[in-house]
Amino acid sequence: MKPRLFIGSSSEGLKYVTYLERKLADYVDCYKWVDDAVFVPNKNTLDVLIKQAKLSDFALLVATKDDVTTNEARGLTRGTIRDNVIFEHGLFLGATSAERAFLFAQEDADLPSDFNGVSTLRFSETIGKFNHIDVVAEQLIKAIQRAEKQSELGFLPSTALAMGYFTGFVKRVCEALGRDRKILYKKEERPISGYQMKVILPANIDDDGVNAFISKYNHINGLEQADTAVLPGTQGRGYPFHFKIDPPEEGEGNPINAHIFDVPTTLGTIVEAIKLYLPTNTIGPDIDKEHLERRELRNFANVLRHYISRNAWTKGHVEVIEGVE
CATH class of the missing domain: 3.40.50 (Rossmann fold)
Known part of the structure; x- marks a missing residue:
């Protein structure tokens, strides 16, 4: 029995979800947010997410630069991620633990200040770069394997x-x-x-x-x-x-x-x-x-x-x- 992994993202980030599902297939059973088995008809979105948080051993939220945010006071324009991705990461973080909920973010995506000092899985698509997406995906696999060898006091006994x-x-x-x-x-x-x-x-x-x-x-x-x-x-x-x-x-x-x-x-x-x-x-x-x-x-x-x-x-x-x- 392989552990169960929930993968969430924005619609724009789905190409990375597909890549990660293929990369992780030998190690986990992936449940993507777009799968029919996840979001079933006539169900409230929040209730579905809470249920998936209860069922999942791990969670992976893909954070991509989908929006542009301008700070006029500071004269800054940044590529930012969708609010729902951050919300879902927090939801799964509380349900599964900090060792089992991962944020897989584009390297220059602007994250909330709460992530300052927190090591996240930052990836690049530039071939040969130290944090190329293939390299970071391997880091993710190793993190899942380490966590899978350990047991935690969870909601179930x-x-x-x-x-x-x-x-x-x-x-x-x-x-x-x-x-x-x-x-x-x-x-x-x-x-x-x-x-x-x-x-x-x-x-x-x-x-x-x-x-x-x-x-x-x-x-x-x-x-x-x-x-x-x-x-x-x-x-x-x-x-x-x-x-x-x-x-x-x-x-x-x-x-x-x-x-x-x-x-x-x-x-x-x-x-x-x-x-x-x-x-x-x-x-x-x-x-x-x-x-x-x-x-x-x-x-x-x-x-x-x-x-x-x-x-x-x-x-x-x-x-x-x-x-x-």
Whole structure:
């Protein structure tokens, strides 16, 4: 799944939009302001822009010298960009962050003073110049690739959910198994020789969460329930999980090599958040909501992998598997 990029411009700047769409096609899914899928009939322009800001991972506003502004007091005449381009850049800047909303401006286009000191993507069409449009487009691609590797706290909850799931379950289970080397299985403590955990992320989330998926997955894969052991003299209870002994004969009086499988129940929160974030009064497939769901699942996985790789108890023991049907 490629990230989604909204491209806006004036009518006069459309030739640059077409160029950028072609240049960026391998890296992002481009949604241009002139596409039928963006501005649909009978919809208010501002509402459409707000919706696109919610759906987009990145935004690119092309600023071209479309108008001439004269400052009589200073005796200056300048080529200026359309007000709507600046407005839309600000809208997407607030929705996606400063690292994900870009202004792609002609080098001598007059920008508002708010941009003084801010590095923007200024391009020239003069061949061989340091900021030729091809060179600046490559800078844009690198900026998108850098930002795509990072996760941010956004309006939707996947980043915070992944952080909480790792801290509250994955890390604690792995630490208990690695430290105590035993589990509570069928009401008896059993020693383990090792442990591996697979975090299972479904391809899509049901409207009522992941409970049905968990039940089906555990049944198909023959998983059994166990808990981390509670050490003598300590209070509390173990952490429950589903697992299987692999190979099965290891469980016959020998230390168990525990293969743990977990589907985060917290994923159901993503669906509820999307319902509030993008409300609808229709029944049936909704490609925008499906896009947001896939984006949140992907981000959940990326954040989780980051934390797994930075903890001694989980690194090398936990794998995240995406897109399970």
